[in-house]
Amino acid sequence: MSDHAAAHEAPTSTGIDHKKLIMWLFLASDCMFFGTLISTHLLYRKLFPAGFTDAEGHQRFIQDLFSIELTSFSTFILLMSSFLMALAVSAMHKGQLKSFRRNVLGVIIFGLIFLGCQVFEFTHFYHKGLTIQNSVLGSTFYVLTGTHGTHVAIGVLWLILLYFYSFTGKLGGHMGALDVEVAGLYWHFVDIVWIIIFTAVYLVEYLGPYGIWGSGLPAVVK
Amino acid sequence: MSHDSHHAPVACKTELAPERSDLGLYRPDRATGWTDWLTTVDHKKIGIMYGAFAMMYFLIGGVEALAIRTQLARPDNDFVTARMYNQLFTMHGTTMIFLGVMPLSAAFFNFLVPLQVGARDVAFPRLNAFSLWTFVFGAFVLNASWLFEFGHLAGWFDSFAWHKALVYTDFAPANGWFSYAPLSGTFGANGQALRFTGVGTDFWIIGIQILGVASLAASFNFICTIINMRAKGMTMMRLPVFTWMTLVTSVLIILAFPAITVALIELMFDRAFGANFFNPSAGGQPVLWQHLFWIFGHPEVYILVLPAMGIVSEVLPTFTGKSLFGYPIIVFSGAVIGFLGFAVWSHHMFTTGLGPVPTAAFSLLTMAIAVPTGVKIFNWLGTIWGGRIRFTPPMVLALGFIWMFMCGGFSGVMHSSAPADSQQQDSYFVIAHFHYVLLGGVLLGLMAGLYFWFPKIFGRMPNAPVAYLGSALVILGFNLAFGPMHYLGLAGQPRRTHTYHAGNGWETWNFVATIGAYVLGIGVVIVFGNLVWTAFRGKKCGNDPWDGRTLEWSLPSPVPEYNFAQAPVVASRDAYFEHKHGAKKIGAENDGGEAGVHMPSQSWMPMLASAGFLFIGFGMPMMAMGIPHAGWLVITGLGVLFLGIWLWALEGPGGYMLKTPAPSGAPAPAETVAH
Numbered sequence: 001m002s003d004h005a006a007a008h009e010a011p012t013s014t015g016i017d018h019k020k021l022i023m024w025l026f027l028a029s030d031c032m033f034f035g036t037l038i039s040t041h042l043l044y045r046k047l048f049p050a051g052f053t054d055a056e057g058h059q060r061f062i063q064d065l066f067s068i069e070l071t072s073f074s075t076f077i078l079l080m081s082s083f084l085m086a087l088a089v090s091a092m093h094k095g096q097l098k099s100f101r102r103n104v105l106g107v108i109i110f111g112l113i114f115l116g117c118q119v120f121e122f123t124h125f126y127h128k129g130l131t132i133q134n135s136v137l138g139s140t141f142y143v144l145t146g147t148h149g150t151h152v153a154i155g156v157l158w159l160i161l162l163y164f165y166s167f168t169g170k171l172g173g174h175m176g177a178l179d180v181e182v183a184g185l186y187w188h189f190v191d192i193v194w195i196i197i198f199t200a201v202y203l204v205e206y207l208g209p210y211g212i213w214g215s216g217l218p219a220v221v222k
Numbered sequence: 223m224s225h226d227s228h229h230a231p232v233a234c235k236t237e238l239a240p241e242r243s244d245l246g247l248y249r250p251d252r253a254t255g256w257t258d259w260l261t262t263v264d265h266k267k268i269g270i271m272y273g274a275f276a277m278m279y280f281l282i283g284g285v286e287a288l289a290i291r292t293q294l295a296r297p298d299n300d301f302v303t304a305r306m307y308n309q310l311f312t313m314h315g316t317t318m319i320f321l322g323v324m325p326l327s328a329a330f331f332n333f334l335v336p337l338q339v340g341a342r343d344v345a346f347p348r349l350n351a352f353s354l355w356t357f358v359f360g361a362f363v364l365n366a367s368w369l370f371e372f373g374h375l376a377g378w379f380d381s382f383a384w385h386k387a388l389v390y391t392d393f394a395p396a397n398g399w400f401s402y403a404p405l406s407g408t409f410g411a412n413g414q415a416l417r418f419t420g421v422g423t424d425f426w427i428i429g430i431q432i433l434g435v436a437s438l439a440a441s442f443n444f445i446c447t448i449i450n451m452r453a454k455g456m457t458m459m460r461l462p463v464f465t466w467m468t469l470v471t472s473v474l475i476i477l478a479f480p481a482i483t484v485a486l487i488e489l490m491f492d493r494a495f496g497a498n499f500f501n502p503s504a505g506g507q508p509v510l511w512q513h514l515f516w517i518f519g520h521p522e523v524y525i526l527v528l529p530a531m532g533i534v535s536e537v538l539p540t541f542t543g544k545s546l547f548g549y550p551i552i553v554f555s556g557a558v559i560g561f562l563g564f565a566v567w568s569h570h571m572f573t574t575g576l577g578p579v580p581t582a583a584f585s586l587l588t589m590a591i592a593v594p595t596g597v598k599i600f601n602w603l604g605t606i607w608g609g610r611i612r613f614t615p616p617m618v619l620a621l622g623f624i625w626m627f628m629c630g631g632f633s634g635v636m637h638s639s640a641p642a643d644s645q646q647q648d649s650y651f652v653i654a655h656f657h658y659v660l661l662g663g664v665l666l667g668l669m670a671g672l673y674f675w676f677p678k679i680f681g682r683m684p685n686a687p688v689a690y691l692g693s694a695l696v697i698l699g700f701n702l703a704f705g706p707m708h709y710l711g712l713a714g715q716p717r718r719t720h721t722y723h724a725g726n727g728w729e730t731w732n733f734v735a736t737i738g739a740y741v742l743g744i745g746v747v748i749v750f751g752n753l754v755w756t757a758f759r760g761k762k763c764g765n766d767p768w769d770g771r772t773l774e775w776s777l778p779s780p781v782p783e784y785n786f787a788q789a790p791v792v793a794s795r796d797a798y799f800e801h802k803h804g805a806k807k808i809g810a811e812n813d814g815g816e817a818g819v820h821m822p823s824q825s826w827m828p829m830l831a832s833a834g835f836l837f838i839g840f841g842m843p844m845m846a847m848g849i850p851h852a853g854w855l856v857i858t859g860l861g862v863l864f865l866g867i868w869l870w871a872l873e874g875p876g877g878y879m880l881k882t883p884a885p886s887g888a889p890a891p892a893e894t895v896a897h
Binding site: 012013014016018021022025026028029030032033035036037040043044047048131132133134135136138139140143147161165170 | 345346412413415438441442443445446449450451452456476477478479480481483484485487488491492495496497498499504505506507510514517868871872874
């Protein structure tokens with residue numbers, strides 16, 4: 001590699017690699033991005049706590065839709081994918097390419113399972129009457145969780161490309177480990193955002209007998 | 223290795239052997255002429271292109287402004303229709319802010335930041351090219367709305383079924399630069415998505431979205447460059463103030479743009495897919511748009527003004543022969559302005575009825591933000607005080623900046639009082655205020671920067687008498703145009719109204735304002751024309767014609783592509799000024815001179831990826847027009863974007879070695895420089 005590699009690994013003023021720094025900056029920006037989307041959803045939940053009206057004109061509560069068991073499962077899967085991602089990064093730092101491939105394949109599969117759950121959830125909600133068009137709740141819910149799903153999909157695509165790239169023999173050394181670590185930062189961030197969404201959009205609806213917004217479906221009725 | 227042919231250092235890149243990327247494609251490293259400019263990753267060439275496009279859009283926005291002023295020259299005028307007038311003022315504001323001031327600031331960021339921190343390029347050269355082309359294509363999409371509008375007026379579309387089906391036919395954006403919902407949004411229950419405005423709004427949404435991508439990518443890059451690529455000894459508190467203001471501006475961009483990105487996505491979902499974010503018929507809250515817009519929009523004001531403040535902080539010390547008065551305070555004030563800039567957005571919304579507590583809080587914070595701004599102005603005055611002032615063209619423009627910006631600041635503080643603001647809202651008083659800030663302030667500051675650094679960029683000196691004439695006309699015409707608007711606003715003339723009746727007492731001052739606008743227009747053409755002439759025909763000047771203070775003046779003019787033959791080592795603030803006037807403050811790092819300087823390879827991929835946005839940018843509004851199969855354009859665009867990024871990742875960083883001329887007068891090795 002000689003002088004080219006040397007030039008790219010030139011020490012930076014802070015000692016942090018450019019690629020890692022720019023990913024942190026992007027994530028800072030993405031925090032504001034998701035913050036705005038989550039705020040929009042919560043504002044409208046507070047304004048219209050009652051839920052939505054389906055195609056037959058029936059008043060529906062958000063707890064009618066949610067299958068908290070399914071979402072908890074997909075949340076768990078996504079959390080575990082972060083664990084595998086950490087293992088993949090660690091393997092790459094040690095130069096263990098096979099272990100890297102095994103773990104990153106796990107991350108990809110777990111990511112796809114999460115996306116599958118989301119597709120199922122969206123279809124299910126749609127058939128129960130929540131559409132992007134029939135209520136503000138539908139608009140904010142689908143756009144917020146859909147945007148997160150898009151982030152996961154981009155991450156899965158990125159990891160698939162890295163997985164196949166690792167067979168060319170060009171993924172290695174300090175720069176290879178850095179590339180994987182940067183992808184890992186992104187993946188962990190997307191995971192953390194989901195933890196916040198899972199809490200703020202799903203779990204709080206089950207707080208207290210009528211949900212945190214005060215007029216949900218009583219838990220006993222469900 | 224595929225790069226073997228590039229291992230032997232060359233004196234000039236045209237001597238390079240043809241290089242294949244990791245994919246086996248040729249890289250345009252040896253290119254000259256057009257290909258060189260289209261594939262360049264050199265921050266200086268990218269900066270020059272940013273500047274050229276920005277000046278072109280300044281003139282286009284200026285023509286729109288003159289059309290507005292011509293319409294308002296006399297009462298009950300019919301120079302343009304009300305429909306056209308709406309499109310003119312919307313595109314005027316959007317063009318000046320997003321296609322004029324921001325890219326011209328970006329031109330300075332690009333050209334100066336690596337030179338001022340002592341680096342050979344930005345942290346991500348190809349990403350930098352991507353920012354440029356994304357800006358170029360986004361700007362084109364926004365202005366392409368005019369082409370559709372003219373096609374519509376000429377009757378070209380009349381025979382098409384999709385055209386007959388359109389309810390509203392304003393093809394250029396017509397909602398004002400902040401596109402308030404519900405006017406920009408939809409109404410009607412259950413996904414009917416009935417619209418108040420035509421497809422101009424869709425052009426605006428996608429255009430601003432694309433420009434946002436360009437700004438975000440550029441800002442990530444500049445923060446990385448400033449934090450991570452400083453020369454040895456260049457501590458944060460030795461950075462030139464312009465670089466500091468670039469850093470603050472970039473942080474503002476990465477934290478403020480996500481709010482408008484989300485707002486635009488929500489508005490797009492309303493219009494394209496029948497969502498209800500801002501749809502009042504379904505419970506959507508139009509005021510949410512105002513909040514999201516101004517959470518972006520107020521930091522945006524500081525995104526526009528901080529670079530100009532940075533420029534002035536460089537120009538004043540140079541032409542007074544003194545170091546900047548209170549450097550740490552100026553830097554700190556800039557950071558405080560950036561921070562407080564996020565806490566004052568609702569002062570744009572006093573009349574929406576926020577309630578007494580938020581109104582009082584936002585009033586107070588707005589008054590508070592005047593403090594760091596005032597601190598800066600006093601520091602600039604302190605810099606001039608007792609200095610040996612040289613009234614060169616950049617100095618005249620910089621002094622004009624202080625004076626005009628202060629006037630804008632005074633009327634700004636008046637707005638912070640909510641009761642007064644509710645009288646001034648939507649009147650010409652507001653127009654007067656922000657033109658004093660943005661034109662008298664920002665544009666004069668940017669012009670000062672252009673005249674200051676043009677000798678460095680092109681190695682040629684602008685014609686001084688012509689520059690004085692142009693500057694005088696700009697300042698005179700500007701005050702003539704916008705001074706009377708204070709009065710007109712307080713006398714009740716509403717903004718965004720295409721005409722007014724005689725007898726309100728507005729006739730005289732509107733006529734004066736129009737005369738002023740034309741004088742201003744002539745002045746701007748002279749100022750810009752002089753610069754264009756300078757770039758090609760100006761008298762050649764030395765490397766340091768102004769007796770400059772910062773690192774860029776230590777380099778040859780024009781600056782060679784590798785910037786620094788040897789990486790500098792810096793021992794003080796204003797190192798170059800002290801260095802050449804006695805104290806030894808700049809050394810050179812021994813970075814292996816024999817092997818040459820590592821240069822990044824050029825690439826087509828950034829432009830290819832950006833071209834994806836061009837397809838998306840045309841596809842979305844054409845879908846909104848109901849043109850059949852337009853959705854395929856969007857899908858093609860996404861494909862091109864992905865392909866560009868994919869090939870970009872696979873072509874590898876590349877790079878070649880360039881021999882630099884032997885350093886003359888052998889600079890001191892790093893060790894001997896006192897820190």
